Amino acid sequence: MPKTDPGLRSALALCLPSALTEAVEPQPVSGLTGESWRLQGAGFDVLARGASGQKTQLGVNRRREFRLLRCLHGSGLAPRPRGFSNGWLLVDWLPGEPVDSQGWQHALAAGTLAATLATLHQHRLSGYPLDLQARYARYWHSSDPARRSPAWLALQRRFLRRRPPAALRQALLHMDVHQGNVLCQADGSLALIDWEYAGDGDVALELAALFCGYALPVASQERVLTDYVGHMPGLERERLRRHIDAWIPWVNYLMLLWYETRWRQSGNRDFIALAAPLRRFFHLPG
Numbered sequence: 001m002p003k004t005d006p007g008l009r010s011a012l013a014l015c016l017p018s019a020l021t022e023a024v025e026p027q028p029v030s031g032l033t034g035e036s037w038r039l040q041g042a043g044f045d046v047l048a049r050g051a052s053g054q055k056t057q058l059g060v061n062r063r064r065e066f067r068l069l070r071c072l073h074g075s076g077l078a079p080r081p082r083g084f085s086n087g088w089l090l091v092d093w094l095p096g097e098p099v100d101s102q103g104w105q106h107a108l109a110a111g112t113l114a115a116t117l118a119t120l121h122q123h124r125l126s127g128y129p130l131d132l133q134a135r136y137a138r139y140w141h142s143s144d145p146a147r148r149s150p151a152w153l154a155l156q157r158r159f160l161r162r163r164p165p166a167a168l169r170q171a172l173l174h175m176d177v178h179q180g181n182v183l184c185q186a187d188g189s190l191a192l193i194d195w196e197y198a199g200d201g202d203v204a205l206e207l208a209a210l211f212c213g214y215a216l217p218v219a220s221q222e223r224v225l226t227d228y229v230g231h232m233p234g235l236e237r238e239r240l241r242r243h244i245d246a247w248i249p250w251v252n253y254l255m256l257l258w259y260e261t262r263w264r265q266s267g268n269r270d271f272i273a274l275a276a277p278l279r280r281f282f283h284l285p286g
Helices: 006-015 053-057 062-071 101-110 112-121 132-142 150-161 203-213 218-230 237-266 270-281
Strands: 036-041 044-049 081-085 088-092 170-173 182-184 190-192 199-202
Touching: 006 044, 006 081, 006 088, 053 237, 062 081, 062 088, 101 112, 101 182, 101 218, 112 170, 112 190, 112 203, 112 218, 132 150, 132 237, 150 237, 170 203, 199 203, 203 218, 203 237, 218 237, 237 270
Parallel strands: none
Antiparallel strands: 036 044, 044 088, 081 088, 170 199, 182 190
């Protein structure tokens, strides 16, 4: 990113003018997709998150993300937003380390991830309801036309016409909980980063996304469920399990469409490989 990026300079002038007066050089953040930059200086350490055309195709809206993070300010679950302007979101750099594979397994087994999600799901709603079918429509039109078969078109139409599963309990959801988005903080607590897909929806949808996205073994799923309901008063475990099961096809279809969209955007055949088991799940040709 050029230092003279007008959108970022405008956002910094409004939200963090000291970053301009100190002539801070933005540093790209490793592992992200080229729209995130870290700026460090006297009294500040922030992450600047932009939105490319590809991110917009995926439904990312930095203004919505800013407003949603404001709802979470003070929760300890998410970075503090500094401001939004000209397509750029500024948030405080959240201290901590992304959990490694061992830390991820510990977070699942010890119940700390379940407890973190339960805390989030008892937070007030953001006012931004999730609409999976709108995402399906967006992703379909952003996918590779050469891969759209009549069987896939029929499947797309079925999902757009079906009524989504009834919500068990509405809550603010992160909707992208994976190892790289979970930070272990100095006090041992967990926090979540990258809230660009977040919104209000059924708690069972969040857990279905976690279970499907990581293909968690049944034993791990059952442990997460037990720990989760222990922190959610009035939520009955078996009923939650049934609602999760109802959401699984919807989550799998969302993942399939996301991979197909990323394939068209990037030309990276890893996304074809990731889509393959989901195509088999829906009996679609490869």
